[in-house]
Structures are given as structure tokens and as C-alpha cells.
Amino acid sequence: MWEDNxxxxxxxxxxxxxxAFGFTDFPKRSLEPENYRHAFADFxxxxxxxxxxxxxxxxxxxxxxxxxxxxxxxxxAEKKQEFEKKQEKEYRYSKNYAGxxxxxxxxxxxxxEKIDVEYKNGVLKILAPKKKRG
Numbered sequence: 001m002w003e004d005n006x007x008x009x010x011x012x013x014x015x016x017x018x019x020a021f022g023f024t025d026f027p028k029r030s031l032e033p034e035n036y037r038h039a040f041a042d043f044x045x046x047x048x049x050x051x052x053x054x055x056x057x058x059x060x061x062x063x064x065x066x067x068x069x070x071x072x073x074x075x076x077a078e079k080k081q082e083f084e085k086k087q088e089k090e091y092r093y094s095k096n097y098a099g100x101x102x103x104x105x106x107x108x109x110x111x112x113e114k115i116d117v118e119y120k121n122g123v124l125k126i127l128a129p130k131k132k133r134g
Contacts, residue, residue: 039075045107049110049130054100056099072104
């Protein structure tokens, strides 16, 4: 019984931390694309805006899709499937995942229509300026 209470408290703490740092988990397993890995991300708040760095190694720039739906930044990177098979020794090589996916809730003061995206060395860097006050 105490394990259930501990698990529930841990889930509540995780949800509070995600809200505090602007991260989201997939609310339901069905929303997560099948065979996609959860991309690691850093979220940094600066005076002028927010910097989000997402690790998506081995993906071509043209295979990355970034969009914003309901103030949620969605990143989907297609990883080309590789297969190699040699007949003589029955050697097989394959990759079992289709790419990377990450959804991040942007803070209310982020100007989502003015984000800047850059991809270099396996890291997708997203800059979201803060709305001007006044």
C-alpha cells in the first residue's frame, strides 16, 4: 500500500517539475509516434528569450520537422532506416527506430511565431524570444 502512495507522490512531483521547466510528457502512449525515440532536450531561460537544445544525432536537416500546436513545440526527426544483408553468411544489419520525437510546452510569454531554428552537429537549437512587455 505504501508503494502505491510513494509512486503517486513521485508522479505528482514529476508533473510539477515538468510544468515548472516547460516540459511535457506524452499524455497518452497513443500520441507518441511508434518506433520513435524520446529526444533529450535542454531548456534555458534567458532575459531575452528561451533556448531549447534538442539532441537528434544522425538525422539530415531536411528530415526534421518543427511545428507549434496550442503553444506546444513539436519536433519530429525522421531517421532513415538502414538495412544490410549478405547472403553468404546471413549477416544482417538493421536499425529498429524511425527517428526522434519531442513535445515541449512553451511558456506563455514566448513569441512562438518568431522562433529561430538551427541544426548543427546533431543538435537542434531553437530560440524563442519573449514577448515585449508594455
